[in-house]
Every structure is written in C-alpha cells, then in structure tokens.
Amino acid sequence: MDPSSSGNYDVCVVGGAGHVGAPLAIVLAQKGFRTLIYDLNPQAMERLQNGELPFLEEGGGPLLREVLAAKRLGFATTPEGIASCSYIIITIGTPIDEFQNPMLGLIQKCIDSLSAHLSDGQTIILRSTIFPGVTDWVHQYLRGQDKRVHVAFCPERVVQGYSIRELQTLPQIISGATPEAEESAARLFSALAPKLVRMAPKEAEFAKLFSNAYRYIQFAATNQFYMMVETAGLDYHRVLAGMKADYPRLRDLPGPGFAAGPCLHKDTLQLAAFANHQFAIGYSAIQVNEGLPAFLVARLAARYRLSEMTVGILGMAFKADSDDIRSSLSYKLKKILRNQAKAVLTTDPLVDNDRDLLPLEEVIGRSDLLILAVPHSAYQDLNTQGKPLFNIWNG
Numbered sequence: 001m002d003p004s005s006s007g008n009y010d011v012c013v014v015g016g017a018g019h020v021g022a023p024l025a026i027v028l029a030q031k032g033f034r035t036l037i038y039d040l041n042p043q044a045m046e047r048l049q050n051g052e053l054p055f056l057e058e059g060g061g062p063l064l065r066e067v068l069a070a071k072r073l074g075f076a077t078t079p080e081g082i083a084s085c086s087y088i089i090i091t092i093g094t095p096i097d098e099f100q101n102p103m104l105g106l107i108q109k110c111i112d113s114l115s116a117h118l119s120d121g122q123t124i125i126l127r128s129t130i131f132p133g134v135t136d137w138v139h140q141y142l143r144g145q146d147k148r149v150h151v152a153f154c155p156e157r158v159v160q161g162y163s164i165r166e167l168q169t170l171p172q173i174i175s176g177a178t179p180e181a182e183e184s185a186a187r188l189f190s191a192l193a194p195k196l197v198r199m200a201p202k203e204a205e206f207a208k209l210f211s212n213a214y215r216y217i218q219f220a221a222t223n224q225f226y227m228m229v230e231t232a233g234l235d236y237h238r239v240l241a242g243m244k245a246d247y248p249r250l251r252d253l254p255g256p257g258f259a260a261g262p263c264l265h266k267d268t269l270q271l272a273a274f275a276n277h278q279f280a281i282g283y284s285a286i287q288v289n290e291g292l293p294a295f296l297v298a299r300l301a302a303r304y305r306l307s308e309m310t311v312g313i314l315g316m317a318f319k320a321d322s323d324d325i326r327s328s329l330s331y332k333l334k335k336i337l338r339n340q341a342k343a344v345l346t347t348d349p350l351v352d353n354d355r356d357l358l359p360l361e362e363v364i365g366r367s368d369l370l371i372l373a374v375p376h377s378a379y380q381d382l383n384t385q386g387k388p389l390f391n392i393w394n395g
C-alpha cells in the first residue's frame with residue numbers, strides 16, 4: 001500500500017527526523033508498518049525524503065532507501081496526518097533550561113499541537129527521555145480534555161549511531177498509564193524487540209534516567225582516577241590495564257576520555273532536578289567529566305609554552321565515529337586553549353556543520369602540538385609528521 005497516495009498510516013513518529021525518531025521510523029517501515037514522519041525541521045525532512053540520513057547511522061542509508069522505494073514511509077511538517085494512525089510515538093528533544101531544570105513545557109506544547117487531531121482509542125507512546133511522572137501527567141492532561149487515548153512510555157536505550165541494530169537486539173522497556181496502554185504498546189514493540197520488560201511508568205522513567213546517569217558516573221570514575229594517577233606522575237593506562245587484567249569485577253570500567261553528548265549530562269541533570277538538586281554523585285560526575293578539558297590544558301601548560309604554539313585538535317564530535325557535535329567537550333577544550341595557545345586549529349573527518357574545520361593534513365602541518373580529542377577510527381594510523389600528540393584515550 002502506498003501511504004503517500006492513501007494518506008493512511010499505522011504509526012506516526014513525532015520528531016521522526018531526529019536521531020531517535022528517524023531510525024525508529026525506518027525500522028517500523030521495514031517491519032511493514034505504514035509510517036509517517038512528522039517533524040518541524042524542513043532541512044532534515046528534505047534529506048530523508050531524498051534517501052539520505054541527516055546524520056551517521058549504521059546501516060541506515062540503504063534501509064531508508066529500501067522503505068522509501070516500498071512506499072511505506074511518508075513525511076509531514078504539520079500534524080493532521082496523525083488522525084489516521086493507531087500509534088503516535090513522540091521522540092522530540094527534552095533539554096534542560098538555564099536553571100538546569102527539564103523543560104517540561106516542550107512536551108506539553110507538543111501534546112497541544114497534536115491534541116486537535118487525536119481520537120479515542122489511539123495510543124500515544126512517549127519515547128523521549130522524560131522526567132519521572134510525565135507519563136501519568138500526559139494521561140491526566142489528555143483525560144482532562146476528554147481525550148480517551150492510551151498513553152504509554154517506552155524509552156529509547158540504544159547507543160547513538162547504532163539504533164537500527166540495537167532496536168532489534170535490545171530488550172524494550174514497556175509501561176503504560178493504564179493496562180490497556182501497556183498492552184497496546186507491547187503489541188507494537190513485540191514486532192521490533194526480542195524481549196519486552198514491563199514496568200510501571202514511573203519505574204520506567206527512572207530506569208531510563210538511571211541507565212544514562214550510571215554510564216556517566218562510570219566515565220567520571222575512570223576520569224577521576226586518570227587525573228589522580230597522572231598528577232602522581234604515573235601512566236593511568238598501565239594502572240588500568242593491570243587492574244583489569246582477568247579481573248571480572250572491573251570488566252565494565254571504561255578508559256578515560258571526554259564523556260559528553262546530548263544525553264548523559266542532560267539526563268543526570270534531570271535526575272538532579274527530580275531530587276531537588278540533592279544528587280551528590282551526579283553533580284560530582286558532572287564536575288569531573290566537565291573538568292577534564294581544563295585538566296588536560298593545565299597538564300599541557302606545565303609541559304609546553306602554549307602561548308608560543310599552535311595547537312591542533314583532532315576530533316570535534318562528542319564521541320568516536322559520530323558526526324554529532326552536540327555538547328561535545330572538544331569545543332570546551334578549544335575555548336580553553338584559545339585563551340592560552342598562540343592559535344588553535346580544529347579538524348574532524350565526519351563533522352560537516354562547523355565552518356572552522358580544516359583538513360587533517362593542514363592541521364597536522366600547521367600545528368606544533370596535537371591533541372587527540374576523539375578517537376575516530378580514521379585516526380588509527382595517524383601520521384603526525386613528528387609532531388607531539390597528546391592522547392588521553394590511549395596513553
């Protein structure tokens with residue numbers, strides 16, 4: 001069936017041109033659901049319609065083109081199309097405001113924009129990462145408008161860039177404001193995920209936030225150890241390798257490096273806001289992770305005359321093999337270095353939305369000192385032309 005001619009869809013993904021929404025929409029379409037992407041970003045929509053993902057996603061491009069050819073994917077920049085859908089999945093961003101509190105108004109605004117087109121019996125699935133209590137609040141809010149829709153919360157827990165694979169391999173947490181909402185969401189996700197884990201909405205909201213905060217705290221632990229050992233004049237990578245060798249209880253301890261991006265820090269702050277900002281371990285993790293760029297610059301300043309040097313930063317994305325610069329600590333590093341070095345040059349093989357970036361060879365050629373800020377695969381066999389390279393990731 002061609003949804004673009006009939007205008008009828010099974011599922012609408014709201015925010016479906018984003019990092020969470022687009023892979024989900026593509027996988028749903030591949031599983032046979034007539035899927036509508038509703039998003040407010042016309043540039044991203046245009047790229048998707050042309051068969052091109054607006055960001056890196058393993059296996060995403062070919063699958064997108066496959067479902068476009070099968071005419072199972074449609075696009076809308078206004079919400080009317082949701083009227084025909086049994087399922088409406090909300091994947092919009094849920095940022096933190098200037099007071100470090102979640103911007104709950106964005107979810108309300110989104111629901112308000114959909115409300116006129118909702119009809120009884122539809123299921124709204126919240127998939128954005130939300131503050132504890134928001135699912136029940138949305139349920140009550142819509143009941144207050146006499147909307148008899150089912151409201152569920154089924155969080156996204158994939159690692160960015162590998163959603164297509166992980167959507168089909170990770171267990172999916174399912175929760176609903178009512179048993180009918182939970183059942184309805186379970187029916188949809190049983191077509192995607194190998195296993196469903198059922199929880200109450202608030203439990204699921206905490207579980208998602210804890211998943212990210214715990215990962216962030218793990219990175220902070222290793223980064224704190226790194227700073228301590230380096231300050232003591234030792235090589236942390238030797239300590240790490242030694243303590244992890246065949247020792248099962250430290251299997252999960254990551255290596256040191258920049259821990260940032262659009263989710264981990266933000267979701268740690270969502271929990272802090274929930275706890276009335278009494279979240280000592282979360283704030284300590286922020287202090288450590290966000291303090292790492294300044295620590296590195298201080299180490300370099302102790303070793304080199306930075307004011308006479310051009311420093312090249314290799315990697316500006318927030319993590320390896322990603323093109324996403326949201327909340328990347330490479331930019332914090334750049335800002336700090338700008339006040340101390342003669343000049344700062346930046347490069348990244350994957351990022352395409354930063355006009356300051358230069359080709360790798362030029363950065364290496366013009367720099368006196370290089371910093372590997374992101375261990376992209378493309379940097380594996382780096383020829384630094386004899387320039388000193390500071391590499392936190394690998395000693």
Ligand SMILES: NC(=O)c1ccc[n+]([C@@H]2O[C@H](COP(=O)([O-])OP(=O)(O)OC[C@H]3O[C@@H](n4cnc5c(N)ncnc54)[C@H](O)[C@@H]3O)[C@@H](O)[C@H]2O)c1
Nearest residue numbers: 015017018019020039040041092093094110128129156160
């Ligand atoms: N990025 C990840 O890997 C990841 C993983 C798990 C959970 N999450 C969570 O998922 C949510 C989305 O994150 P993201 O990285 O996909 O964000 P994103 O910014 O990449 O995507 C959000 C999309 O929503 C669209 N949008 C915003 N408001 C809208 C509205 N009212 N109506 C229609 N479209 C709207 C935007 O145009 C954008 O395309 C966040 O809550 C995030 O914390 C993200």
